[in-house]
Amino acid sequence: MQMDVTQDRDLKFWERMQFLIGEERPYPWAESKGINKSAFQSAKNRQKKPLPKTVKHWAQLIGCSYQWLNDGIGEPFLENPETAQPVAVADHSVKTDVPLSIDQQLLMQSIETAEKALEIANGTMTPDDKAEFISTLFFNGNLNNVSEELLKACISLIEKALKETRRSMSPSKKTELILVIYNFYYDKPWTQEHLKSALDQLIRSVS
Structure with a gap:
């Protein structure tokens, strides 16, 4: 039922x-x-x-x-969509009075599990698919107060950067980098360009 x-x-x-x-x-x-x-x-x-x-x-x-x-309650639009003002930048921020916290150990274990599974299967995934897989493992515990979309975007961003530069990174370092970007943007409007710019600045600062 x-x-x-x-x-x-x-x-x-x-x-x-x-x-x-x-x-x-x-x-x-x-x-x-x-x-x-x-x-x-x-x-x-x-x-x-x-x-x-x-x-x-x-x-x-x-x-x-x-x-x-x-x-399915009420009407789809609160105002006439023809007269609604367009949004210039999508606001991906999650407004909350409680800081969004991520279990670093759980995230690292999720990354390790995903990479081990791919290694055993001798398979590969696109950065977006890998981000989806890692997020599925991470959110299996039905965690609250974590922005799923932002976390996926951060993971995918790191995976794309590593793929493009043909570099590898340990799960622990990857986790730390993901969390740096996530924690900065969790309460702010963000776009893919914002995240990429933050990653580029981080890379330049440690180069």
Whole structure:
């Protein structure tokens, strides 16, 4: 019975998302709204409803009602979307009075587990897919007060930089670098450009 309720909830969520997407192609549409590509693709492919904090974040980026998107209550838009002012920069910040804390040991174990699994399988992943895999391992404990999208973006950023420069990094050093960038941006608006700029500055400072 619980499975049926969950599946119905997931189905209705993606029906509401399809209403918002309309005739556009889903992935370009999501990207145009500033929604994290890997998070959107993973949820859509599995037809799963994201965590409430992620749904709230998507609603902010889309400009629709969070209550409608999350629960189907009320109207999708609080004002006429034709007259709504466009958002120049997507605000990825998570507003909270409690600092977002990350279990460094758990994150490092998640990275080690992902890399060990790839080594055993003799396989590879794109930076975005690897970030998704590591995040799945990390969030398996249903942790609160952690920005899933920001953490994935930080992991993916580091993985892309290592791939482009053909360098390797130990899980412990990788974890430290991810947390430096994450902790700086957890309560600020951010974009991929902001994160990359921060990483470039860090690299220059230790070169």
